[in-house]
Amino acid sequence: MTSTTASPRALHLSSKRARRKLARARRRRSFARSWTAYRSQRTGMVGLVLLGAIVVLAIGAPILIDESQLSVTQATGGRMEPPSAAYPLGTDETGRSILALTLWGSRLSLLIGLTATVVAILIGTAIGVTSGHIGGWYGWIALRISDWFMVLPSLVVAIALLAVLGRSMATTITVIALVSWSGTTRLVRAQTLTVQARPYLERARALGAGHWHQMTKHILPNVLPLVLASATLLVPSAILMESSLAWLGLGDPSVVSWGSILNRASDNGAVSAHAWWYLLPPGLAILIVVLAFMMCGRALEAVFNPRLRGER
Amino acid sequence: MTLLEFRDLHVTYTGSRGRLPAVRGVDLTVDAGETLGIAGESGCGKSTLAMAVLRLLPKSAEVSGRILLDGEDLLAMGWGRLRAVRWTGASIVFQGAMHSLNAVQRIGRQVAEPLLVHERTTPAKAARRAEELLERVGLPPSRARSYPHELSGGQRQRVMIAMALACDPGLIIADEATTALDVMVQAQVLQLISGLVAEKGVGLVMISHDLSVLSAVCDRAAVMYAGRIVEQGPAREVFANARHPYSAALGAAFPAIGDLAARKRPGGLAGDPPDPSRLPRGCAFAPRCAVAVERCVDESPELLPVPTGGSAADPVRTSACFVAQEGEPVVAQR
Amino acid sequence: MSLNDSVLSARDLRVEFGLPGGRVARAVDGVDLDVAPGEIVALAGESGCGKTTLARALLGLERATGGAIAFGGAPLRYSTRALKAYRRRVQLVLQDPSGALNPRHTVYDAVAEGLRIHGITDDEPGRVAEALSRAGLRPPEQFFLAYPHELSGGQRQRVVIAGALVLQPSLLVADEPVASLDASVRGEILSLLLRLKEEQGLGALVITHDLGLAWSIADRIAIMYLGRIVEQGPVEQVLTAPRHPYTRALVSVLPDSPVPEPVVLAGELPDASDIPGGCRFRPRCQEVASGAAAPVLHQCEGEDPEILGPESKPHVVACHLDRARMAV
Numbered sequence: 001m002t003s004t005t006a007s008p009r010a011l012h013l014s015s016k017r018a019r020r021k022l023a024r025a026r027r028r029r030s031f032a033r034s035w036t037a038y039r040s041q042r043t044g045m046v047g048l049v050l051l052g053a054i055v056v057l058a059i060g061a062p063i064l065i066d067e068s069q070l071s072v073t074q075a076t077g078g079r080m081e082p083p084s085a086a087y088p089l090g091t092d093e094t095g096r097s098i099l100a101l102t103l104w105g106s107r108l109s110l111l112i113g114l115t116a117t118v119v120a121i122l123i124g125t126a127i128g129v130t131s132g133h134i135g136g137w138y139g140w141i142a143l144r145i146s147d148w149f150m151v152l153p154s155l156v157v158a159i160a161l162l163a164v165l166g167r168s169m170a171t172t173i174t175v176i177a178l179v180s181w182s183g184t185t186r187l188v189r190a191q192t193l194t195v196q197a198r199p200y201l202e203r204a205r206a207l208g209a210g211h212w213h214q215m216t217k218h219i220l221p222n223v224l225p226l227v228l229a230s231a232t233l234l235v236p237s238a239i240l241m242e243s244s245l246a247w248l249g250l251g252d253p254s255v256v257s258w259g260s261i262l263n264r265a266s267d268n269g270a271v272s273a274h275a276w277w278y279l280l281p282p283g284l285a286i287l288i289v290v291l292a293f294m295m296c297g298r299a300l301e302a303v304f305n306p307r308l309r310g311e312r
Numbered sequence: 313m314t315l316l317e318f319r320d321l322h323v324t325y326t327g328s329r330g331r332l333p334a335v336r337g338v339d340l341t342v343d344a345g346e347t348l349g350i351a352g353e354s355g356c357g358k359s360t361l362a363m364a365v366l367r368l369l370p371k372s373a374e375v376s377g378r379i380l381l382d383g384e385d386l387l388a389m390g391w392g393r394l395r396a397v398r399w400t401g402a403s404i405v406f407q408g409a410m411h412s413l414n415a416v417q418r419i420g421r422q423v424a425e426p427l428l429v430h431e432r433t434t435p436a437k438a439a440r441r442a443e444e445l446l447e448r449v450g451l452p453p454s455r456a457r458s459y460p461h462e463l464s465g466g467q468r469q470r471v472m473i474a475m476a477l478a479c480d481p482g483l484i485i486a487d488e489a490t491t492a493l494d495v496m497v498q499a500q501v502l503q504l505i506s507g508l509v510a511e512k513g514v515g516l517v518m519i520s521h522d523l524s525v526l527s528a529v530c531d532r533a534a535v536m537y538a539g540r541i542v543e544q545g546p547a548r549e550v551f552a553n554a555r556h557p558y559s560a561a562l563g564a565a566f567p568a569i570g571d572l573a574a575r576k577r578p579g580g581l582a583g584d585p586p587d588p589s590r591l592p593r594g595c596a597f598a599p600r601c602a603v604a605v606e607r608c609v610d611e612s613p614e615l616l617p618v619p620t621g622g623s624a625a626d627p628v629r630t631s632a633c634f635v636a637q638e639g640e641p642v643v644a645q646r
Numbered sequence: 647m648s649l650n651d652s653v654l655s656a657r658d659l660r661v662e663f664g665l666p667g668g669r670v671a672r673a674v675d676g677v678d679l680d681v682a683p684g685e686i687v688a689l690a691g692e693s694g695c696g697k698t699t700l701a702r703a704l705l706g707l708e709r710a711t712g713g714a715i716a717f718g719g720a721p722l723r724y725s726t727r728a729l730k731a732y733r734r735r736v737q738l739v740l741q742d743p744s745g746a747l748n749p750r751h752t753v754y755d756a757v758a759e760g761l762r763i764h765g766i767t768d769d770e771p772g773r774v775a776e777a778l779s780r781a782g783l784r785p786p787e788q789f790f791l792a793y794p795h796e797l798s799g800g801q802r803q804r805v806v807i808a809g810a811l812v813l814q815p816s817l818l819v820a821d822e823p824v825a826s827l828d829a830s831v832r833g834e835i836l837s838l839l840l841r842l843k844e845e846q847g848l849g850a851l852v853i854t855h856d857l858g859l860a861w862s863i864a865d866r867i868a869i870m871y872l873g874r875i876v877e878q879g880p881v882e883q884v885l886t887a888p889r890h891p892y893t894r895a896l897v898s899v900l901p902d903s904p905v906p907e908p909v910v911l912a913g914e915l916p917d918a919s920d921i922p923g924g925c926r927f928r929p930r931c932q933e934v935a936s937g938a939a940a941p942v943l944h945q946c947e948g949e950d951p952e953i954l955g956p957e958s959k960p961h962v963v964a965c966h967l968d969r970a971r972m973a974v
Contacts, residue, residue, distance in 0.1 A: 022791050023752070199745035203806070206705055206738035207760040207813070208730040217759070221750050353828040464914050494692040494855060499899035499910045521829045524858070528901035551901075558830075565829040568902035569861045569885045576840060578862040580833015584798040600830075 037303045044299020050292035058106040069100040070256060080268075080275045090277035092261075093268040101261050102281040108257040109289065112173055113239035119177035120238070121231050124184025129223065131185070132192030133215055143189070146182040154179035155244060162250045169252045176241050180234060187230055188223050195222045225304035232297030236290035243286050258282040314380075315515040316342040316365070316402070316483055321377035323360050323369065332588045334360040334373075336539035339615075344482065347509055347516040349526030349547050351562060352536035355585055358519045361536075362487045366398050381483065400430055403476040405469075407488035412472060413460040419446070419471055420456025426478045445474040449504055466497035473504065483515040484508075491520065502529055523559065524566040527551035535559040538586050538596035541615055543636075545629040555618045555631040557601050557642040595633070602644035603635050613637070651718040652816035652849070654704060654736060655680045660712030661696075661703050671918040673699040675873030676713065678954060683816045683849040686839065688860035688881070690853075690896075691870035694915050697853045700870070701819050704851070705738055734764055737810035741822035743802035747794040753778070753805050754790040760813045773812055780846075781808035782838050800831035807838065818842075818850040824859065836863050857900060861885055869893045872926045873918055875953065879961030889963045891933045924948050925966065933967050942966040 038044055057064075068074045077091035084090070089098040131142035158175045165171040195201065195218065204214055245251055246259025247266070261282040265271075270278040323335040335357040342348045352358045363369050365379055367386065379386040381401055389397065406412055414422055423445055424438035433441070443453035449470040460468060469489060476484055486505065490498040506529055509516045520526055526533050526547055533547035535558060543556035554560035564579025583600040586592065592599055598608040611634070618631040619639040636642050661674040673696040681687045691697045702708040704715060706722060706729050715722040717732060740746040747756050757774045766773070778786035781804040794802055803823065810818055820839070824832040840863050842848040852864060860867045860881055868878040869890065877890040886904045888894040898905035911930050916922060922929050924947045931946070933939040939946055945966040953964040963969075 026752070026791060026793075198748075199740050199742060200748045202707065203738060203740055203746045203809070204759065204763075205707060206733060207763050207809070208733035209759075209763045210726065210730070213763055218748055222748075353830055466914060494915075495857070495896055495899060496692060496911050497914065499908070500912075503910055523829075524901040561830050561833070565832050566901075567858050567861055569857060569897060569900055570904035571861075571902070575861060575882075576863065578833040578836035578840065578859075580835075580837060581830040582834065584800060584831065585828060 034303055038299055041299040041302060043295045044302075047292045047295025047299065050288060051296060054106060054289055054292065055110070057103060058110050061103045061107055065097075065100045065103060069097055070104055072096070080270070080273060080278065082275075083277050089281050090275070092264065092278060093270075098261075098277055098281055101256055102258070102285055105256050105258040105261055105282060106285060106289070108169075108255050109239050109242060109259070109286070112169065112176070112242045112257070113235045113289075116173045116176035116180070116238040116242070117231055117234045119173060120181040120234060121184055121227060123177065124181040125188050125220075125223065125227055127181070128185040128188025129192050129215055129219055132189040133196060133211060133219060142185070146185040146189075149179065149182035150186070152179070154241070158241065158245060159248065159250060162245065167250055167252055169255065172242060172245060172250075172252060175245075176238050180238060180241070184227065184230055184234065188227060191223045191226055192219050195219050226301075229297055229300040229304050232293055232300055236293040236297075239286065239289055239293075258286050313344050314341050315344045315346075315382065316340075316517070317378075317380040318361070319378040319380070321361070321364065321379060322375070323357070323364055324374045325370075326372050326374065330589055333539055333591070334588065335364070337377075338536075338539075338541055340534060340541065340544075342483070342515045342517055344515050345509070345513040346532065347506075347518060347530040349523075349530035349533040350517065350519045350536060351521065351523045351526055351533060351559070353521050353562075353585055355588065356536045357539040358536050359487055362404060362485045362517070362519055365402060365483075365485060366404060367394060368404075396430065400479045400481060402483035402485065403479070403481045404485045404487060405472050405476045405489040407491050413468060415460055417459075418456065419458050419460065419463070423456070423471065423474050423478060426475065430479050441478075442474075445477055446471070448477065448508075449474045450500070464497075466493055466500060469493060469497075469501055470504070473501070473508075477508065480512070481514065483517070485517045485519070487519045488521070489518075490525070491522075498525075505529070521562075522566055523551050523563045524568065527563075535562065538591060539588065540596070540632065542597065542633065543629075543631045544615065549620070549629065553620065555620060555629055555636040555642060556597075556633045557603055557635070558597050560643045597633075603640070603642055605635060607634050652735065653680055653682045653718060654817055654849075654851075655716050656700075656704060656713065657716075658713035659700070659703060659710055659715060661699050661708055662711045665919055669919040672873050672921055673918050674703060674710075675918075675921065676952065677870075677873075677875055679851075679868055679875065679878070680957070681817055681849050681851045684843060684847045685865045686843055686850045686852060686863050688852050688854055688864035688867040689870060690855065690857055690860055690867060692855060692915055694918070695870045696873040696918065697870050698821055701738075701821050701851065701853050705736060705819055706732060707738075730764070734760075734813050735815050736817045736819065737813060737815040739803075739806055739810055739818055739820040739823050742826045743799060743806045744794065744826070746806050747802060749794055751794075752790065753783075753792050753794075753797070756794070756805055757809045757812050760809060764813065766813075774808075777808040777812035778805075780811050780842070781805070782834070783808065798831075799827050800834060803827060803835050804838070807835075811842070816847075816849060818848060819853070820850055821853045822855070823852065825854070825856070832859075833862075839863055857885060857896060869896070872915060872921055874926060874964065876927065876964045877962070878953070883961050889961075889968045890927075890965045891931050891967070892927050895932060923950075925951050925964075927965075939967045942970050 072094045075095035077087050077095035077097065079093055079095060081087060081091040087097045091097060092101065127142050127146065131139040158179050161175045162171060201214060201218055204218060242257065243259030246257050247262045249263050251257060251260045262279065265278040318338050318340040321335055321338045325332045325334055338361060350358045350361065364375060365386065369375065375387060381397065420439060420442045423442040427433055427438040427441055428435065443456050446455055447453050451467060451470055490501050493501060518526060518530055530547040533550040534541045535543045535550065535556065537558050543550055543554065543559045550559055551563045554563055561579060561581045564574065567574030581600045586596055594610045595608040595613055598604045601608065613632045613634050615630045615632045616637055617627050618629050618636045620629050631637065633642060656677050656679045659674055659677045663671045663673060665671050677700055689697050689700065699708060703710050706724065709724060717735065722732060754774055757777055758770055761770055761773060775786040778789060783789050783801065783804050824835050827835060836859065839850055843850060854860060864881050866879065867881045867884050868875045869892065871892050877884055877888065877893045884893060885897055888897050894905055895909040895911050897903055898907065898909045909932050913930055928934055928946045931939065934943065934946060951964040951966050953962045
């Protein structure tokens with residue numbers, strides 16, 4: 001235990017601005033500490049670099065390729081041409097460049113993956129914190145509902161929901177979020193119960209703090225780092241889910257995603273035609289993105305979860 | 313007859329914060345049949361001293377000096393001999409008995425275990441002896457069939473003592489053995505320990521932060537601060553008539569009831585115990601000392617005989633305080 | 647504001663917990679206790695006697711299942727708003743200052759928390775600085791941005807106390823305020839409580855297992871055994887001339903005790919779900935064991951020696967034998 005005396009800071013902190021500035025400096029320092037811990041993990045760094053590259057490509061896609069290349073009617077290539085100088089990854093059944101499609105597909109896959117994760121995390125954290133903190137019959141019901149979502153086969157539920165709600169990007173995001181919030185709820189609830197038992201919550205209650213104050217000032221800040229780590233692990237599963245749904249033909253028909261490329265490939269006999277260039281690029285792209293997120297997530301978990309840190 | 317002797321013992325831990333000296337030159341003896349109390353607060357090195365006796369310190373600890381048990385150097389001993397010495401020569405009762413007992417083994421088996429390991433008796437004999445030991449520490453022999461969680465804190469502490477007694481050690485070290493216990497249970501355990509010491513004539517080293525308890529149980533007391541012994545003498549004297557300002561403050565932290573001088577006047581020290589990685593140059597206590605003189609800041613005082621009451625230095629009272637060595641009072645007058 | 651406006655009193659207070667198997671633990675079993683501003687009352691007893699539950703109930707953190715709590719004569723209500731208003735006046739100081747401070751909050755935030763909860767926005771830095779210096783952390787600005795782990799144990803406990811003082815309460819409830827601190831640091835924290843009482847008229851209920859602590863700072867002391875206060879009165883009287891056999895035993899085992907013969911009670915505190923009938927202390931009572939209580943033994947076995955609160959007499963004892971002796 002380090003119980004050193006507070007180092008005398010000769011700063012006179014009469015003005016509010018000076019104090020805020022120092023508080024910011026402290027926050028920066030604690031961020032720097034986490035960053036140092038993160039940087040020491042090689043897999044985490046590899047994941048981060050990969051992820052950075054993918055995000056740059058996704059954002060830069062409209063600059064790199066002309067959107068007209070995605071149009072079925074304006075396609076210039078032949079039907080399922082193997083890779084060539086003009087089409088480095090070959091073409092699809094309508095003569096579009098697979099490279100252009102895969103690059104463009106990253107935008108939708110990332111967008112859906114991230115949005116669905118954010119929605120799932122919001123639902124999961126809100127329910128996790130409230131059920132852990134308030135408890136009682138509300139906590140019991142919330143827990144049972146999240147259990148129920150956890151044991152349901154998510155793909156089957158997603159398919160059923162999409163069939164009912166119709167195929168669009170918004171419904172895809174909603175459906176993915178709906179089937180993936182329960183894990184976060186569990187995690188957040190467990191952490192909430194741990195924080196809940198700390199004496200500083202008792203102290204806050206004795207000071208007259210209501211539920212809102214306890215949840216926002218004490219529980220959430222202590223839960224968020226873990227949530228962040230679990231979110232990074234949730235993104236790849238959301239991307240996979242989107243790809244699966246799109247591959248099954250349940251994606252938004254008007255947009256290009258990795259899953260929808262694979263769906264068209266199998267619908268148009270790419271497998272029997274041995275058109276590996278049609279199947280491999282979107283498949284590998286999914287694999288790389290999933291891997292990159294996983295690597296970052298595991299590293300973040302090791303930084304924020306003291307128990308994991310202790311074991312290392 | 314000298315049972316245990318520390319000669320110029322130094323223990324230094326090396327950790328992420330650099331080298332931390334925990335024990336800085338301790339000379340101490342315990343005679344057979346004697347009870348010695350070691351007082352001090354967390355981080356003063358008193359537990360390190362206890363662990364050093366049975367070589368239970370972590371690998372990162374650097375130990376120098378000598379620890380003699382019955383004239384044999386514990387630090388130079390081979391592992392086989394050391395194993396024999398742990399239990400039969402000396403044994404330790406730690407605080408926090410819940411963590412020292414195996415939760416999934418019956419009490420009787422745990423008490424009998426050292427007998428099986430060290431004395432190679434038959435299991436039936438060992439079990440019978442375990443029941444005897446439990447009776448000696450005031451537990452019904454039927455308790456041998458219980459699991460640790462079925463016992464109260466005081467009962468678990470008794471089990472720990474029974475385990476320490478199992479192989480008839482010549483020396484028992486009790487490290488804060490009663491700290492976590494309630495007053496009444498503490499009294500029960502202290503009574504038990506004192507009774508056993510008187511009956512068997514073993515040596516007892518009792519380590520505690522509570523000088524008043526030590527003064528009631530022990531013959532002699534040594535007070536430690538920042539890895540050194542700062543005062544030594546008859547326990548009652550050290551408590552009632554301290555010759556080091558730190559022992560005086562430590563004694564005042566636990567006032568005797570009925571002592572009108574202590575009523576509504578909680579004694580305490582300004583400041584905090586020193587950080588072992590940044591010890592002051594002179595006397596380690598000087599920054600918190602109310603009677604410190606110029607010399608204390610630059611020179612580190614040695615443990616020397618000090619005058620008590622009369623003019624001549626009393627050979628049994630030693631203090632590492634320049635002020636006390638001059639025969640001046642160590643408590644600032646109010 | 648007259649002093650009586652801020653007296654915290656409990657009458658026949660009970661807190662019961664349901665246990666598995668339908669048993670009921672009577673953690674607090676009929677307690678009468680008053681704490682007024684300007685006095686320090688010590689509540690002493692062994693672990694498991696219900697003293698922490700009593701403190702939590704007095705703060706409204708645990709709902710009483712029977713009896714009444716009143717503050718300034720008005721009964722304590724459990725509505726959110728009433729509790730919030732009450733908690734401005736009566737504050738809690740916990741045992742372990744390391745756990746009582748959120749490791750992610752700076753000292754400033756920890757102390758200002760009470761102000762923010764109660765919507766006191768004028769001169770927040772000034773109020774925080776004043777509370778810190780009242781708790782002995784000077785100059786306060788130096789500690790504003792320190793995190794708990796950068797402070798020593800004693801400093802942390804001062805921050806906790808400052809966090810309570812910032813709301814200018816009339817009473818503090820301190821649960822073992824120095825038990826986790828180093829021996830040499832304890833005195834300073836106790837002196838602080840004493841000074842707050844003497845200079846600012848703060849009242850305090852100090853819960854402790856350490857009778858020496860009560861001797862150091864308290865005006866009155868209440869000894870608790872198995873959910874009930876068995877003796878209550880001025881510290882000098884209760885500790886130097888204890889009348890209840892349990893108090894006498896507790897005092898007798900201390901070093902340099904004013905009670906000459908040490909009485910080490912056998913056995914341990916019974917379970918709160920299985921409180922003996924008659925006098926709850928009878929099974930362990932040394933007077934019963936020695937036969938000294940023979941004349942009143944039928945009472946000890948059949949009658950619960952209830953005691954009234956401090957308003958009846960300054961020194962009250964729940965013992966049939968003591969009553970018989972006093973009557974003579």
